[in-house]
Amino acid sequence: MDAYKRVFVSGIAAPVLSPPNPVRRSGFELATVVEKLEWAAADVLAVTLRAADGRELPRWRPGAHVDVFLPSGRQRQYSLCGDPLDRGRYRIAVRLIPEGEGGSREVHEGLWVGDRVRIRGPRNAFTLVDAPSYLFVAGGIGITPILPMVKAAGDRGRLVYAGRSRESMPFLDELPDADIRPDDEVGPPDVAAIIARAEPGAAVYVCGPPAMLAAAQRCRFELDPTGSLHTERFSAPPVVDGRAFDLTLARTGRSVRVGADETALTAVRRVLPDVNYSCRQGFCGTCKVGVRAGAVDHRDRLLTHAERADRMLLCVSRAAGDALVLDL
Structure with a gap:
């Protein structure tokens, strides 16, 4: 999924309801190993992960998810669906989406017991x-x-x-x-x-x-x-009332055009594929970047009033004018 x-x-x-455990914006970076693969339904594969070093995994609350970094480099988010009291393993479940972007197919066809998988989290929204x-x-x-x-x-x-x-x-x-x-x-x-x-x-x-x-x-x-x-x-919402604008990435010297129907994150990833992101919906803060010049149309649900003076979330926010200069 x-x-x-x-x-x-x-x-x-x-x-x-669940025991106190602060939600982390950036989460933990963890190396895990696939412990078990089993069919949960006709086209749903349940994947059980354990820590590669054998240590206990971080606590989580019902509703939490983890970012999973697949061997191809694809990043996907999956809800934890196991037992929060079991600190030895995490369980996720992935439905095969044949017409999707390839993440679910990679899990179904490319993961094997014993494979190492990097994850980040857990986080809970x-x-x-x-x-x-x-x-x-x-x-x-x-x-x-x-x-x-x-x-x-x-x-x-x-x-x-x-x-x-x-x-x-x-x-x-x-x-x-x-x-x-x-x-x-x-x-x-x-x-x-x-x-x-x-x-x-x-x-x-x-x-x-x-x-x-x-x-x-x-x-x-x-x-x-x-x-x-x-x-x-489980999908990013479409861009509403968007218009095209230009982004200048100050540290790299690159420029990119953001289409009216795409996010700034999508455009930036064309030239910086390793830029950090997670939720793609404006609440986790992983894709927060500095803004050096230009007015921002803020569409997130996270930044404070003070932060909005010189920060934005790439996944949802846009230029209020024709261009922005970012600290990237």
Whole structure:
């Protein structure tokens, strides 16, 4: 699952349910080894990683993800879907996307038990808040961040899990109490009707395909005012109201044109493929760079007012005029 994160939260967010552990913007750099590969569904491969040096792995909370650096150099983000109490291993799950950019195919066809894999993290932008009750709605591979949440919530949580068919839905054997709704048996889920059944004060978590997330967000104003809605998507949002502009990379002396429908990060990576990034949605801060000249159209959800005077996030922010000069 390529887990590029976009998180939407409305309502009241109480302190996190899981043990305190500060979210890190840059995360840990870790060398890991593939310990196990197993099929979680017809086209979903579960990958278990352990630390290459045998040490305990960093703690994480339900909803967290790691950046995975594949042997080809591709960087992908995957939700942790194992047991947060197990410090010896991390588990991720990757659905094969034949028409994708090649990351999932590389995992499915190129990773073997014993291979070394560099990761960064964990980080969490889909935190499980404390609430009197929970409603979890997952679609397909969207079960991965929600699976540890369901287990942490225990009797306070209820899961509705949808997918194309049972064969395509990973981890069904770990969810004996879930409300399973395969499309080929009961039809596509009515997200609005499902969310309408949330108890007063419930925290509602939704993760799945874009149509499911859009339906959930349309329901946010209909929730009980004491509740909260949390959604996560696994693809970068399209550029809205963009216009082309020029970037000058001061330290390297390079220039690049940013198209109206692409991000500054995409353009910069054409000339600096190793530039740091992670979420591609404006919340983690990995792609923060200095701005030497030019006005910025800030579209992130992270930088402070003071930081916006001379910083920007490449993944979402743009030039407010025709050009920017960056400290790259």
